[in-house]
Amino acid sequence: MTELRLILGDQLNPEHSWFRQQSDHVVYVMLELQQETRYVRHHAQKIIAIFAAMREFARQLREQGHRVRYVQLDDPSNRGSLTDNLDALIAYYQAVTFSWQLPDEWRLDEQLKRWSATCAIKTITVDSEHFFCERHEVSAFFGQRKSWRMEHFYREMRRRERVLMRPDATPEGGEWNYDAENRKPWKGHPAPPDDHRPMHNHTALWHTLTALEVPSFGEAHAGDFRWPLDRKEALGGLERFVRDDLRHFGDWQDAMHTDSWHLFHSLISFALNTKMLSPREVVANVQAAWQRGEVPLACAEGFIRQVLGWREYVRGVYWAKMPGYRDNNFFHHQRPLPDWFWNGNTKMNCMAQVIGQSLDHAYAHHIQRLMIVGNFALLAGLAPAQVHEWYLGIYIDAFEWVELPNTLGMSQFTDGGLLASKPYVSSAAYINKMGNYCSQCKYNPRERTGENACPFNALYWHFFIQHQSALGHNPRLSMVYHQIKKFSPQEHENITQHVKNLLIDIEKL
Ligand code: FAD
Ligand code: SF4
Incomplete structure (x- = not known):
């Protein structure tokens, strides 16, 4: 009667409804895959961050009483590809059902769809319960229009989700967009925040990756690794940003300076994209900071536009236009990267x-x-x-x-x-x-x-x-x-x- 449930490396959302109940009939499957390390050459920190966060997620699920089968990259039973591993695990557990959350990448979506069409057991897909919109809502919104301006979609999202809206359905402050106020160069004041991100040591994981000749580039910083690796750390980063830096985000959003590599940006994108954070809580936190009078409306609006507007919108463009979108080349540019x-x-x-x-x-x-x-x-x-x-x-x-x-x-x-x-x-x-x-x-x-x-x-x-x-x-x-x-x-x-x-x-x- 066993059901296998796949958790991909960017589906580390402990709030997902899957985890509300513990069952001995359910085995959560998490796989470190050679195929994922090789579809493009990744930055060393990206590989470490995803595998380390997956390991931590599996540890916490086990701590809560869930059954987890975690296959490390160097596990002798690891078959390299997603579907080869799934076939082997279904046979091993004599599973009768296989479930997975809808992937965000077309590549994995296709792979799982093709594989499940020939899979002998019952397969179920569920939502990842992360985004404001379903995959195809953006394309339904724009329909046959030739140009898809984010601003139209964003206003609709503000209305629909009742974010920064007055009771009479007009935007707070009377304007939809305060972008013009967000274009200042930064001249050294106020001081940019110190790096408050957590510190981890992932030397052992990095040794495994290099021993297995996983291709990578960039500085690994394995011994002083700074990206958040679980929901608690991610929430800490969000709360600190909203408390200390959000008020400066708007003014210096477009500024660049050699004294600070991130200025007043939030650094939450890794936690968001791996689903440790939900975009709803990010938007709610920022709106609440404005309601408490802690940040100007222009800052809150500028930040919310990125998450409620741009992030949902680009995802909608992706699902509407893939796989052909990858091959567009309007100007026929061909020069290799230097x-x-x-x-x-x-x-x-x-x-x-x-x-x-x-x-x-x-x-x-x-x-x-x-x-x-x-x-x-x-x-x-x-x-x-x-x-x-x-x-x-x-x-x-x-x-x-x-x-x-x-x-x-x-x-x-x-x-x-x-x-x-x-x-x-x-x-x-x-x-x-x-x-x-x-x-x-x-x-x-x-x-x-x-x-x-x-x-x-x-x-x-x-x-x-x-x-x-x-x-x-x-x-x-x-x-x-x-x-x-x-x-x-x-x-x-x-x-x-x-x-x-x-x-x-x-x-x-
Ligand atoms: P902040 O500036 O603090 O913004 C807060 C959040 O808003 C971000 O974490 C992100 O979730 C969201 N956001 C802001 N702008 C965008 C946008 N244009 N599209 C989608 N979400 C947005 N973002 C990624 O998450 N992954 C990518 O691979 C990625 N590639 C990019 C490539 C190019 C060429 C460009 C121009 C932008 C890209 N972005 C990408 C968007 C944006 O640059 C990053 O989201 C942002 O820099 C992440 O840093 P932050 O968390 O400090 O963001
Ligand atoms: Fe400025 Fe040099 Fe860049 Fe030109 S190449 S924009 S001069 S920093």
């Missing part, structure tokens, strides 16, 4: 800083991902598939359902404008305004061409000149094309020649 993406050895200080901190911490905040690395990748015409694999590997929070639409749709514009109303690119002027990277750079942010000119400048203008037929009609780019019209033929020629030289020598930038 080697310095993997070590940060570039003279462009903004890129060196953001790639460097990503290798060190498996983290960069949103604007660093979008307006530094993604900006360069798009301007330089890097192959979107390679850019996607880099993002999917390097960040601690990178799971395809959230990474792919952000990387390909928002950052690389590969869908031609479904997700973003225009490409998110900038010249050095924006980077210089929002941070201090340029003040310590070999390149000059004010020059367009010439030996010391910042590469972002010529690349920026060249990008729009090159893609005029695709982008020239976009009303949001009229200023850009108005400016280009004023360039002399000589300026056009200088930009083209300069970009040609930059890209030939991209490895040396």
Whole structure:
């Protein structure tokens, strides 16, 4: 009569209704899989964090009296792939039922669907009880519309979930969006928070991973490991953020500075994406802090928009458009990633800083991902598939359902404008305004061409000149094309020649 219930590595939600009752007929199955360590090259901290959090989850389930079969990567019975392990465990336990929570990644969803179609025993899927929306609610909301603006969806979510709403169904403060107030550069005050995250030692796990030759890159920090690994730690991080940093989040959300790699960002994405935290409690906590008068409305709204708006929205785009979304390449960009993406050895200080901190911490905040690395990748015409694999590997929070639409749709514009109303690119002027990277750079942010000119400048203008037929009609780019019209033929020629030289020598930038 045994039922096996699969718990995937990003389904570490102890509040799931599965765990309300203990039964000797139910065995929870947790698997450390070679297939999951190899579908892309992952940052060392990401692999450690997921396996260590899974082990802790299994320990706590056992402590509560649940039966758990946990198969470690180095367990001799481990067959490597998900489905081979499941076949073996079903036979071993003579299970009559197999249940799993809906996976968030298309890859695993397909694998389980195909396998269950030939499975001899009864199979059941249940919801992961995590998101505000079901998988296909976003696509139902947008229907046949050509562009899917997040803002429309977000307002609907605010109404539906009654978040920051007045009783008369108008938004608190009278505005839906306070984004314009969230764009300040940070000049050293207030002081950014110390790193309050928990400290763990995962040297033994790291030795196992290296002995098994699990491919990885980036700093492991196994002996001083800082990501939260269970719900208690994750809740502690959320509460501290809401109490101490949320009030500063709005103002400096877009700022970048060499003195702080995360400024006032929450660092909750790993805990959220592995479901240790629920987005509902995150939104409720932030709303409550505003109701208590502890944070301004603009801060609370700006933060809630990320979780209730963007996070649910990109997941909806993913499920609506997969698997084809992965192959979009609106600009037909093909250039391979330069080697310095993997070590940060570039003279462009903004890129060196953001790639460097990503290798060190498996983290960069949103604007660093979008307006530094993604900006360069798009301007330089890097192959979107390679850019996607880099993002999917390097960040601690990178799971395809959230990474792919952000990387390909928002950052690389590969869908031609479904997700973003225009490409998110900038010249050095924006980077210089929002941070201090340029003040310590070999390149000059004010020059367009010439030996010391910042590469972002010529690349920026060249990008729009090159893609005029695709982008020239976009009303949001009229200023850009108005400016280009004023360039002399000589300026056009200088930009083209300069970009040609930059890209030939991209490895040396
Ligand atoms: P905060 O800035 O404190 O924001 C709070 C929370 O809001 C985040 O934890 C996250 O859950 C949510 N959020 C904010 N922006 C987004 C967004 N655009 N999409 C979805 N959720 C959002 N986020 C991931 O979780 N995984 C990824 O793999 C990922 N890849 C990205 C790739 C690119 C190119 C870009 C531009 C963004 C990506 N993001 C991704 C979104 C965002 O950058 C991260 O969620 C955020 O930096 C995580 O850090 P934090 O927890 O400190 O977030
Ligand atoms: Fe980056 Fe250019 Fe500024 Fe250097 S000058 S930090 S390359 S934007």
